[in-house]
Each structure stands twice: as structure tokens, then as C-alpha cells.
Amino acid sequence: MLSHKETIFALSSGAVPAGLAVMRISGKDVPAVLAALIGGLPPPRRAALRSIRSRNGQVIDTGLVLLFPAPHSFTGENVAELHLHGGRAVVEAVHRELAEFPNLRPAAPGEFSRRAFENGKLDLIEAEGLADLIAAETEMQRRLAVEQSSGGLSSIYYGWSDRLTRARALIEAELDFPDEDDVPGSVSDQVWADVSRLIEELASHLQQLEAGEIIRDGFKVVIAGKPNAGKSSLMNALAKRDIAIVTEIAGTTRDVLQVDLSMDGYLVKLYDTAGLRDTDEVVEREGIRRAEKIITEADLLIFIEDLSTDSVRAEPPKGAVLVGTKSDLPRRSLRQYDLVISTKDGVGLDTLRGLIVQRLKAKVQPQSMAIPSRARHREALSTSLAALQASLIAPSRGLDLRAEDLRVASDALGRVTGRVDVENLLDVIFGEFCIGK
Numbered sequence: 001m002l003s004h005k006e007t008i009f010a011l012s013s014g015a016v017p018a019g020l021a022v023m024r025i026s027g028k029d030v031p032a033v034l035a036a037l038i039g040g041l042p043p044p045r046r047a048a049l050r051s052i053r054s055r056n057g058q059v060i061d062t063g064l065v066l067l068f069p070a071p072h073s074f075t076g077e078n079v080a081e082l083h084l085h086g087g088r089a090v091v092e093a094v095h096r097e098l099a100e101f102p103n104l105r106p107a108a109p110g111e112f113s114r115r116a117f118e119n120g121k122l123d124l125i126e127a128e129g130l131a132d133l134i135a136a137e138t139e140m141q142r143r144l145a146v147e148q149s150s151g152g153l154s155s156i157y158y159g160w161s162d163r164l165t166r167a168r169a170l171i172e173a174e175l176d177f178p179d180e181d182d183v184p185g186s187v188s189d190q191v192w193a194d195v196s197r198l199i200e201e202l203a204s205h206l207q208q209l210e211a212g213e214i215i216r217d218g219f220k221v222v223i224a225g226k227p228n229a230g231k232s233s234l235m236n237a238l239a240k241r242d243i244a245i246v247t248e249i250a251g252t253t254r255d256v257l258q259v260d261l262s263m264d265g266y267l268v269k270l271y272d273t274a275g276l277r278d279t280d281e282v283v284e285r286e287g288i289r290r291a292e293k294i295i296t297e298a299d300l301l302i303f304i305e306d307l308s309t310d311s312v313r314a315e316p317p318k319g320a321v322l323v324g325t326k327s328d329l330p331r332r333s334l335r336q337y338d339l340v341i342s343t344k345d346g347v348g349l350d351t352l353r354g355l356i357v358q359r360l361k362a363k364v365q366p367q368s369m370a371i372p373s374r375a376r377h378r379e380a381l382s383t384s385l386a387a388l389q390a391s392l393i394a395p396s397r398g399l400d401l402r403a404e405d406l407r408v409a410s411d412a413l414g415r416v417t418g419r420v421d422v423e424n425l426l427d428v429i430f431g432e433f434c435i436g437k
């Protein structure tokens with residue numbers, strides 16, 4: 001176990017004021033700190049009601065105190081929790097008092113989790129899952145994060161790692177004793193048969209990454225079309241909030257506007273964009289450039305047209321949902337639409353919501369929630385897969401080269417869970433945590 005010199009503390013609960021505030025302290029000085037603040041140690045892992053006093057003996061607050069002696073704690077170090085009343089002055093007074101101890105300092109973002117990782121309490125996948133769980137705003141994000149933070153995803157990678165370790169051991173044996181009759185070719189055949197099964201499993205696992213990314217990062221729905229088509233009105237109607245400025249002036253929207261919606265438990269990121277047309281106006285042109293960029297990143301494009309006009313239209317991009325809007329007005333367009341709506345009287349909006357969810361679910365149909373969801377996972381898993389595939393091509397290259405491919409594959413898998421050297425990644429991964437986690 002790594003031992004950190006400094007003891008850290010942070011408010012681990014949400015914004016004050018609140019009913020309660022939980023101050024978490026981790027490190028070897030925890031017993032000394034508790035002795036000073038509450039005059040002794042509470043029984044391990046049992047809530048004890050205590051007065052918390054400043055050094056000059058005055059009561060700051062009274063609340064429950066919990067002690068988790070090392071190594072049976074979140075971080076693996078001595079950990080204490082002070083359950084305070086969640087007032088700003090209470091929290092600040094306790095914070096000030098803790099900072100007075102010579103070896104104590106406020107925790108950096110994610111530092112508790114980082115210590116948990118370094119002490120073997122969490123692997124990297126679980127630590128990321130925990131960050132996602134805390135950030136989760138939709139039901140599906142929560143389910144994905146729970147699976148990841150509680151080891152469901154890790155266990156897949158450990159299973160694969162163990163198979164690779166076995167395969168490498170058998171190959172090493174064959175390299176060391178090439179002429180022994182009792183290491184028949186069939187052992188080697190078994191190894192490569194399992195590598196080929198592993199390739200199939202890894203490839204189908206990687207195919208779920210898009211679903212994982214959509215659940216975690218959201219399904220990007222972009223509203224696009226000509227100026228004044230009614231894009232911003234649609235954005236506001238779907239969000240049920242007055243987010244975008246709506247006027248009868250063509251070219252009102254310039255910046256890309258975005259709102260998060262929860263649909264059927266999924267995060268949907270809805271974008272409103274500048275109307276597409278040729279223009280010499282500098283600001284509008286920049287708006288259109290931004291619109292075109294976000295259109296290329298869309299998971300679903302809703303291309304809308306004002307069906308009360310009959311001007312000549314551009315063809316919508318392939319795969320877009322073509323929506324005619326302003327159906328409350330007399331229709332002049334002859335175009336076939338996938339859907340006709342009016343934001344004025346609400347016609348077709350529920351159908352459009354249903355269609356968005358349907359398109360989303362067509363892309364996201366995980367059989368399980370033990371799926372990858374980050375670029376980091378993609379990189380390491382793809383490296384592993386490529387190395388496994390390399391080990392099977394051109395068997396004539398020789399066993400030692402093929403064994404080296406298996407080592408590369410195994411290292412890449414180890415980096416996903418953090419079993420293999422990841423020191424250079426830790427700042428990035430834990431830096432995205434909030435303080436107190």
C-alpha cells in the first residue's frame with residue numbers, strides 16, 4: 001500500500017446550505033485529528049454523536065462522526081466522516097479548523113478516488129464508473145455507471161487477461177521446450193483457437209462502444225434547415241423552455257444553441273443552428289460554418305422546412321428526418337415529409353419525440369450494461385484487438401513474434417483496468433472528478 005505523507009480533507013456532500021454536510025478526512029493523521037476535535041475515537045464504522053470543538057474548546061457543531069480505520073475504508077487509509085449541519089459558517093469553521101493541523105490540506109479533485117486506486121480499492125474502470133455515477137443525470141447513465149463502478153465491466157477484462165496469460169504461458173512453454181514430445185502441437189492449436197474466440201468477443205464488445213458513448217455522452221440531435229423555417233421554435237417546443245430567440249427575421253440564430261433533454265431515460269443533446277443559406281454577412285456566415293460542423297457530428301439530423309412556402313429547396317442530407325413545419329398555415333409545399341408538425345398548436349410534436357427515441361434505440365440496444373463508453377477504452381481495446389489479430393495472421397512468422405503480439409494485447413487490456421502502468425494517465429482521469437470524491 002502506498003502511504004501518503006499528507007492527510008487530506010474536503011466537503012464530500014453537495015452545495016451548502018443544506019440539511020447536512022459531510023466532511024471527509026483521509027490519511028494517517030485521522031486519529032490525531034479526531035482526538036483533537038472530539039476528544040477521542042468513536043468505535044470503528046459506527047456512527048457516534050459527538051460535539052466538534054475548535055482548539056480553544058468552543059463547540060463548532062454537534063453531529064455524527066464515523067471512523068473507518070485503514071485498510072477497510074474507501075481510500076484504504078484511515079478515513080473519518082464528520083456529518084455536520086449544512087450551514088455555510090459551520091462548514092467554513094470546520095474547514096478552517098482542519099486546515100490548522102500541520103499535516104492536513106484540502107483535497108484536490110478526485111484525490112480520494114485516486115488514493116483508493118493507488119491502494120488497490122478500485123481499478124481504473126471502477127474509478128471512472130464512480131465519476132460517471134456522480135455525474136449521471138439520466139436513468140440509463142446511472143445504469144451504465146453502476147455496472148462500471150461495481151466491477152461488472154472490469155470482470156470481463158480480467159477474464160480476458162487471464163485467458164491471455166494462460167495462452168502466453170503455454171506458448172512460452174513451447175518456446176522453451178520445442179522438441180519435447182509431450183508438448184504436442186495440439187496445445188498450440190488450443191491456444192490459437194482461444195485467441196480467435198477472444199478476437200470475436202473483443203470485436204463484438206467494441207461494437208457496443210457507440211451505444212456506450214451515446215448513453216454516457218448523449219444522443220446528438222441537430223435541427224437544421226433554411227432561415228426562418230422554424231428551427232428555434234421547434235427547439236423551444238421540445239425543451240418546453242424559451243431557450244432560443246425567435247423572430248420573424250431570417251437569420252436570427254447565429255450561435256449553435258444546445259439543451260439537454262431526458263427522453264425515455266436517455267440523455268438527448270438537442271442543437272439549434274443558424275439557417276443555411278448563401279450570405280455575405282460575416283457573422284451569419286460564421287454561424288452557418290458552425291451549423292455545418294455540428295451537422296456532421298449529429299447522431300440524428302432533423303431537417304425542417306416551412307411547408308407554407310413553395311420556394312425551391314435543397315435536398316436534405318441522407319439519413320435526415322425531413323419535417324414540414326407550420327402545418328397550421330395553408331400548405332404550399334409539394335414535398336413528401338416524414339412528419340408534419342406545428343409548434344404553434346403542438347401538432348406532431350409527440351410523434352417527433354417518439355421518432356427521436358425510436359432512432360436512438362435503433363443505435364443503442366445493449367444486451368448488457370457492461371459495455372465500454374470512453375475514448376480511452378476504445379484506444380486500449382482497439383490496440384489489444386489489433387495485436388490479437390496480428391498474432392493470427394502469417395503463423396509462419398514464428399512463435400516468438402506471435403508471442404510478442406500476445407504480450408502487446410495483454411498490456412493494452414491491462415491498461416484499461418490500470419493493472420499495467422498507467423501513471424501518465426492518472427492526472428487526466430482523476431482530474432475530471434469533483435472535489436470531495
Ligand SMILES: Nc1nc2c(ncn2[C@@H]2O[C@H](COP(=O)(O)OP(=O)(O)OP(=O)(O)O)[C@@H](O)[C@H]2O)c(=O)[nH]1
Pocket residue numbers: 226227228229230231232233234245246247248249250251252253254273274275276325326327328329341342343344345
Ligand atoms: N404559424 C406558425 N409560425 C411559426 C411556427 N414555427 C415558427 N413560426 C414562426 O416562424 C418565424 C421564424 O421562426 P424561428 O423559430 O425563429 O425560425 P428559425 O428557423 O429559427 O429562423 P433563423 O434562426 O432565423 O434561421 C417566427 O415568426 C415564428 O413565430 C409554426 O409552427 N406556425
Ligand SMILES: [K+]
Pocket residue numbers: 227228246247248249250251252253
Ligand atoms: K427567425
Ligand SMILES: [Mg+2]
Pocket residue numbers: 231232233244245246252253273275
Ligand atoms: Mg433560429
